[in-house]
Amino acid sequence: MLNLVPSQEPFDDVDADADATVEAASTLLQRVAMGDQRAFSELYDIIAPRMLGLVRHVLRDHAQSEEVVQEVLLEIWQTAPRFDPNKGKAVTWMLTMTHRRAIDRVRSAQSSRDRDVKIGHRERDREYDSVAENVEIRLEHDRVEKALGRLTELQRQAVELSYYGGYSQSEVSEMLGIPMGTVKTRLRDGMMRLREELGVAS
Structure with a gap:
C-alpha cells in the first residue's frame, strides 16, 4: 500500500511553486517515457499526493483511494510514451487519468450494489x-x-x-x-x- 498522506485537503495546495511543479512534471514524464526509473520516483513524489487527494475527494475511502492511485501510477509508467506534450500539460493528463479511474471505481461499486438489490428482489418481483x-x-x-x-x-x-x-x-x-x-x-x-x-x- 502507498503511504501517502496529503498535507492539506484536496484543492488547497495552491502555492507560488505551482508553475514550477507543472513544468517539472512535464520534464519528468518525458524521461519516464524513456524508461527512467529515477525520474519516475521523482514524479511520484510530485504527483502522488495530489492524485490521492483527488481520488479521496471522489471515493471518500482511504484504502480504496490508495489502490486506485497505485493502479494509475502503474498505468502512467506503462503509457508515458503515449503522452503528447503538444496536446496539454502532463499534470492535466495524469490527473484526468486519475479522475477517470476513480469514477470507474464508483461506477463498478454502484453496479455491484445494483446487482445485489436486483437479486434480492427477484423472487418477490417475478413479473418485473x-x-x-x-x-x-x-x-x-x-x-x-x-x-x-x-x-x-x-x-x-x-x-x-x-x-x-x-x-x-x-x-x-x-x-x-x-x-x-x-x-x-x-x-x-x-x-x-x-x-x-x-x-x-x-
Whole structure:
C-alpha cells in the first residue's frame, strides 16, 4: 500500500511553486517515457499526493483511494510514451487519468450494489422485466458515452470533472491549471455540443 498522506485537503495546495511543479512534471514524464526509473520516483513524489487527494475527494475511502492511485501510477509508467506534450500539460493528463479511474471505481461499486438489490428482489418481483430495464439503461449510457466522445478532449475533461466528479468550477480551474473563464467556456461549449448530440432542446 502507498503511504501517502496529503498535507492539506484536496484543492488547497495552491502555492507560488505551482508553475514550477507543472513544468517539472512535464520534464519528468518525458524521461519516464524513456524508461527512467529515477525520474519516475521523482514524479511520484510530485504527483502522488495530489492524485490521492483527488481520488479521496471522489471515493471518500482511504484504502480504496490508495489502490486506485497505485493502479494509475502503474498505468502512467506503462503509457508515458503515449503522452503528447503538444496536446496539454502532463499534470492535466495524469490527473484526468486519475479522475477517470476513480469514477470507474464508483461506477463498478454502484453496479455491484445494483446487482445485489436486483437479486434480492427477484423472487418477490417475478413479473418485473429487469432485462428490459437493463437494456434501456445501457442504451442510454451508451448514448451519453458516445456523445462525450464527440467533444474535444479539453471540453470532455471539463465536463467530466464538473458533472461526473461534482467539482466546482474553481476546483476544475485549479486541477487543470487554467483560468476560470476558460473553464466556463469549455463547460458551456461542451454542454451545448452534448445537447446537440443527444437531441435535447436547449
